[in-house]
Amino acid sequence: MKSEVKVRLTFLQIQEREQIRMAELNPKKFKHILVGVDDSPDAQLAFRYAMNRAKEDDAELTITSILESDDMNVYQALNKDFVHGQRNDLEQHVLGYQDLAVRFGIKNVNVIIGEGDPGETIVKQIIPEVQPDLLIVGSLSKKGLRKRFGSQAAYMAKYAPVSVLVIR
Numbered sequence: 001m002k003s004e005v006k007v008r009l010t011f012l013q014i015q016e017r018e019q020i021r022m023a024e025l026n027p028k029k030f031k032h033i034l035v036g037v038d039d040s041p042d043a044q045l046a047f048r049y050a051m052n053r054a055k056e057d058d059a060e061l062t063i064t065s066i067l068e069s070d071d072m073n074v075y076q077a078l079n080k081d082f083v084h085g086q087r088n089d090l091e092q093h094v095l096g097y098q099d100l101a102v103r104f105g106i107k108n109v110n111v112i113i114g115e116g117d118p119g120e121t122i123v124k125q126i127i128p129e130v131q132p133d134l135l136i137v138g139s140l141s142k143k144g145l146r147k148r149f150g151s152q153a154a155y156m157a158k159y160a161p162v163s164v165l166v167i168r
Contacts, residue, residue, distance in 0.1 A: 030163075032060045034132035036122055036156075037097055042138030046167040047097060050136040051104050060108040062130050063097045065090055066118040087113065119155035127160060135164045 035050035037043045047063070054061040067090050094111045101109045112130060114121040127135065139153030157164045 029057045030059045030134040031057070032062065032130070032132040033057075033134045033136060034062045034064060034122075034127065034130055035136045036118065036138075037063055037065050037094065040138060042167065044138070046136050046138035049165070049167050051101050051106060053134075053136070054101070054106050055104065058107070060110070061101055061106050062110045062112060062132060063094055063101065064112045064114060064122060064126050065094045066121050067113065067115045068118060087115075119152040123156055123159045127162060133162055135160050135162055137164065137166055139166045139168060
């Protein structure tokens with residue numbers, strides 16, 4: 001009888017240790033997710049993944065998009081009405097993403113618009129302001145010379161001070 005109790009205690013101890021080990025294997029839960037969006041297919045994938053992850057982790061979701069000045073010619077960039085119109089269009093587009101995330105069931109959804117180079121703007125301005133613990137961006141494989149020059153996703157993965165998940 002005494003040995004039976006001793007064996008039972010040992011079995012319970014093993015179970016307890018196994019539960020602790022399994023808890024250590026559980027994936028990290030994120031509290032605040034930042035996702036970069038635009039109209040590209042890879043950004044759409046990143047947004048869908050970010051919504052699912054935010055819902056699963058019950059995390060705050062911040063959606064960002066960057067108005068790229070490189071997409072404008074000199075005359076457009078100097079025309080304040082044009083830039084303001086471009087920014088308004090981008091804001092409306094991002095608010096559509098916000099609405100979709102809210103309808104998906106995410107409780108806390110924010111949007112932020114930046115201007116400039118997407119990688120640098122997200123890493124140097126938006127991340128310090130928003131303070132997420134995960135950045136999710138899309139990146140389809142590029143071919144030829146564009147692959148050699150790198151991408152915005154590669155820049156953010158290298159320089160972001162938070163975990164970065166690149167969706168392909």
